[in-house]
Amino acid sequence: MKPLKNIIFDFGGVLVDWNPRYLYDKYFGDEERSEWFLNNICLYSWNLQMDGGKPFAEGVSELQAQHPEWKEAIAIYHTRWVEMMGGEVEGTADVLRRLKAAGYKIYGLTNWSAETFPMIRDTYPVFGEFDGIVVSGEEHLLKPDAAIYRCLLDRYALTPAESIFIDDNEANVAAALDLGLEAHRFLGATELERSLREDYGLEF
Missing domain, CATH: 3.40.50.1000 (HAD superfamily/HAD-like)
Structure with a gap:
């Protein structure tokens, strides 16, 4: 060697x-709901699209179109991203x-x-x-x-x-x-x- x-x-x-739970546990005030959201809506595979170069505005908009009932919760993945840092x-x-x-x-x-x-x-x-x-x-x-x-x-x-x-x-x-x-x-x-x-x- x-x-x-x-x-x-x-x-x-x-x-x-870095952990999205830091943001969403606060946002939902419910750890189980936070976990469900991150396992079913804002998936790690979706986050990887932005890691790979997709603009956040585009990624957020596409996901909101798929899950309009979660529009605000999806939006804060970008607008309150810094709150994911521990x-x-x-x-x-x-x-x-x-x-x-x-x-x-x-x-x-x-x-x-x-x-x-x-x-x-x-x-x-x-x-x-x-x-x-x-x-x-x-x-x-x-x-x-x-x-x-x-x-x-x-x-x-x-x-x-x-x-x-x-x-x-x-x-x-x-x-x-x-x-x-x-x-x-x-x-x-x-x-x-x-x-x-x-x-x-x-x-x-």
Whole structure:
């Protein structure tokens, strides 16, 4: 195994806590209704369309046409999107900053809407630590498609064998491994730090 030089982070569920339940539990005042709505109306697969580059206005309008009785609840998925953020995932930003201080290059590869990504980038100072970021909504590509990984590797001239990708989604981790990167399934910052030190020999 080549010494690792590049650490590539996913964002949602790894660096920042994003969950539509934070908004809809408040909106409905009923956790069961919130869960039903997100499992039957504003599905994760629908959200992925915006992550892939569809404008929110278009996605919202299409879904409202299918479910007019939920028009207002669908609208706030965009207009109150920031209320889905729960802050930073505990400990990850600290690990990232120590990696950066030790001389490793830090990159981001995320499925995120191009419209909403600036909201988190400008809210959390840790995003200033990155040497480069690829956002799915800007590229009209989605993980785990190999093309978005190649986009990051090519844009920043990264050697796969010198890079490790950190994501909480098993399919995204598997796709990175298929392309010759090292990869870690994120289960928490403590386990991440242990693995980077013990399994990959990183010093930070």
